[in-house]
Amino acid sequence: MLRLDRVAKIYRTEHVETHALSEITLHVREGEFVAMMGPSGSGKTTFLNIAGLLDTFEAGTFHLDGEDVSRLDDVRMSRIRNAKIGFVFQSFNLIPDLNVFDNVDVPLRYRGLGARARREAIEEALEIVGLTSRAKHHPAQLSGGQQQRVAIARALVGRPRLILADEPTGNLDSAMANEILDLLEKINSTGATVVMVTHDPELAQRASRQVHMLDGRVIDLEAERPAPLAAGHSAAARN
């Protein structure tokens, strides 16, 4: 699903060059649930931004779902993000003016779907995260856990094949964090690939593979080659 080969990312200021990613090579197979671990500044989020086509890189190649996405124009990258990738963020990133229904609707709006198709998809996504009854609520009226479940509904409403979660439980207590992990596992069990950045070793243990990063490098040799898929995580199992 993800194939990064010798990808390098450098942040430059007038006087300083920071190597955020130092020619990392990382392959993630379709249907995997990968936990990315490492200290702050190790390059996890940079990796996630590149994997989500939200940031560019200086060297190397990146194949997403078999397609070379290293140098695409903005419109094409936006389409791929919309069609193939779902994002879950630490701080939920819901749009405060929009109610739950309209927040989940956002990615579908860029896909040009009709009202009925959108409504059905949104209702299905809200049912998966157990928030059907909260469709008309605004984010401020929800708990942190509920907001993150809305964010997950938004991430999965377009049926993406890749979920990128950046510390999705970072702002939640342990009970809520486990609920969110349950949801991510549920999504993964349908065949979607999940890549989750986390600092929590316990939660990382629930992933099918852990990848450790340090100073912009992948330090876990195991990460260089895909792990065998866990039972029920087959790509073919999705839909």
Add this chain to the structure above:
Amino acid sequence: MFAYQLRLAWKSLRRNPGLSILSVVGIALGIGVATTFVTTYYMLSGNPIPQKSDRLFYVQLDSWSPERSYDRDRPDAPPDQVTYRDMVEIMKSKIPTHAGGAFKADLTVHPAGDGQKPFRQLVRMCFADFFAMFDVPFQFGSGWDARADAGPEAVIVLDDEINRKLFGGGDSVGRTLRIEDRDFRIVGVLAPWQPLPKFYDVTNDAFDAPEGIFMPFNLVRPLEISTAGNTSNWGDGAGEGFDGFLQSETVWIQMWAQLDDEEQVQSYRAFLDAYANEQKKVGRFQRPLNNRLSPVMTMLKDQGATPEEAVGVLIIAILFLVVCSVNLIGVLLGKFLARAPEVGVRRALGASRRWVFVQHLVECELIAVLGAVLGLGLAALGLELLNRMFEAQFAFRLDLPMVGAGVLLALASGLVAGIYPAYRICRIAPAMYLKTQ
């Protein structure tokens, strides 16, 4: 998709009402001022009789002195009016569909009603053709006929204002009105009529109101009615006595002809040239042949009937609108950049830069439309204020083309103000705003 973007724009405006009101009021002020003065300019420089302005010709004959030009600033220009004797002669031509000379006089009206005192009133001395030629609208009766011209008969036409003043606005046709020392029978009452500029006579002030009473021109000689307008003469001056004045080289009459096709124009031009050449034989028209037939808009331009101040004010008003737009750039830039985290999320969820750009332009144009509504209201107030300042000399009003111009100006301002902020927000790096909000 546009409906969705419009909905988002509306939500954005409601999110920060103070800033939104500031933006809308900023545009509204610009539109209010600009539309007020664009309307003023439009009405002052517009076509006062669009349905036939290209068929109405102002007639000029160069009967002026061979020793000096009539207009020092425009040495090639013939006099802007004609002499009485020339008018009488060229009125004999049957070529024009309508034709006639005219001038304004200042006469004393003696109202018949109790308690109404005599008053001075500007009167237009003209021929029967005046009303048909200039499409003058009537509410009661009509103009007089050629027989009344030939008589001449003591008949008059009143305008709406005088009719209200003297007869309460009722149908006064058939009643009489004493002017100077003679009774005149009223044959018609005009509907409100105020061409801007007053194209048929721009010799004093192109923006004067039309005269309140219209009277057959040929009463000039028996009643010895003098002009209250401009007179210019050379040679022996204005002559001795009233007949001497009429036979002098004094120019004081505005001459018009309606010529409906090119053939008519050519024929009438040939007629005028032939007349001028005949006059040369008897010692008049000693300057090179220089007769002119000018359509309405050409005449207005030649006579400088659009006040220069109007052009200056128009430029200042447009500059004011530009300043308002530029000021709005800063407001919008701050507002849009404050929304970068939301834009980052939308970009992550699939919005392209182009979509973000258009989304923000839609918001700018929504502000512009709201500004246009408020601004047009301000413009209507501004025009009313101008009308009061000039005591009904003008009747400035917002008509449909001016409302359209106001809306277009607003949309253009929204675009000018919005392009840079929309460009900036669509170029943000989404990754920067997703980690923390």
